[in-house]
Amino acid sequence: MKTLSENRCYGGTQGVYFHASTACSCGMTFAVFLPEEAQYGPVPVLWFLSGLTCTHENAMTKAGAQAWAAEQGIALVFPDTSPRGDDVPNDEAYDLGQGAGFYIDATQAPWDAHFKMWTYVTEELPALLAETFPLDMSRQSIAGHSMGGHGALTMAMALPGRFRSVSAFAPICHPAASDWGRKQFAAYWGDEADWGPHDATILMKDKGFDGPILIDTGTDDQFGDLLGTEHLAQAMAEKRQEGQIRLQKGYDHSYFFISTFMEDHVAFHAEALYR
């Protein structure tokens, strides 16, 4: 693992690191914020999965999360959103290929050689983090934006006991019924029968989540129709799932929306992590 940068930030350290990923068969970059408390012992972990076109950097620089993580003594992890590099397949569209890993393991060529973001984020990266940083891996929560909200919700439900709480900003809620999902799942996997375990609405109907959920989505989200918030809202209500879906008046899909409500999300996770 190579340190690309480390900057002092809110009394802690915002680092960016690079390593050779076995899962993705390429070099991968990720960012970790360690609060001041990490000097004295392991701290709880909040994952933040980003959306289409993003890298590890967008949320690290624009979400304002470090302010609240520092206040709560929580580490932040910002993975990339896909494998990268000249040897990694890509597509002209912004929503397929590099920058659009969709947090799944591809089985179809040409994607299957590198696009293993499920395994990367749920197995390889946690193992690396656990042995490298002072993190208390028994206290993890997860959040995400848009495609990353889809990733956070599906990981939280598919891995019971892993995450104490899950939150999302404008998540893709029902990819199996959206142009943000059908196209990518078809390309990466092929058979529609396999999609269910990676669709938050279907997972909610089947299993739900053993902890609290917080979702914020703007009423003026320019991608509102692609998100399918109504499907997850219905499924959560039917399931009697502990959680809340907040429709925030006038907000859109941008980081201005995310940063506005980041304090709420970090406080929400802190409550679960320190319970």
Add this chain to the structure above:
Amino acid sequence: MKTLSENRCYGGTQGVYFHASTACSCGMTFAVFLPEEAQYGPVPVLWFLSGLTCTHENAMTKAGAQAWAAEQGIALVFPDTSPRGDDVPNDEAYDLGQGAGFYIDATQAPWDAHFKMWTYVTEELPALLAETFPLDMSRQSIAGHSMGGHGALTMAMALPGRFRSVSAFAPICHPAASDWGRKQFAAYWGDEADWGPHDATILMKDKGFDGPILIDTGTDDQFGDLLGTEHLAQAMAEKRQEGQIRLQKGYDHSYFFISTFMEDHVAFHAEALYR
């Protein structure tokens, strides 16, 4: 004036606007954050001048200032750092030409046709803002980073009565004695005898500022030698200037440093603006 974007943010609006500038003889982009209170009447204004290579966008997206401005009911203005465009002269160096206006009015060719950032920021843009947005121009303060810290300090001292308070993150304190200053002043102006009115340390010795000053600079700033903090610190102490210079242990020149202390700066200005 053309609206390029408006996003809901912390209950207010983060807008980006474009207009034809008379001072700079080119199109100019700037950003304004209006807090929720601006719906009901004019609000105080905090200017933020950015550093080398930046546009209106860097501080708008990475400084986390809107959180605190919203809390205090203060508008934020983010001007660009230079004229821009294919017709505007430039230089291969990152610290001369576009992105490096240094908040002065050039008198030397080829810069003198467009590089009038002093007039732009102190006359043209305030006039446009006053007639366009619900701003209380009798209550203004100013802040900046690096080259923008130089701009903020020099404007505050050169325009008595305009700004109630001034703050800076890692400002260029004594450009007349720094490679961040001598090169640009020589190119834009020529004669060294004219530099004093645009050097914060010289202005401090000559006039000082009729209000409080707050300066934060990291002890690990990678450009520390170029900033000349020691010259301004000495001048402030000699002048018995109301203010504080804080050397922040371990912090560098980045927006991770800026965002860490932004809450303090906005609160500092709020105290002056609401006095």
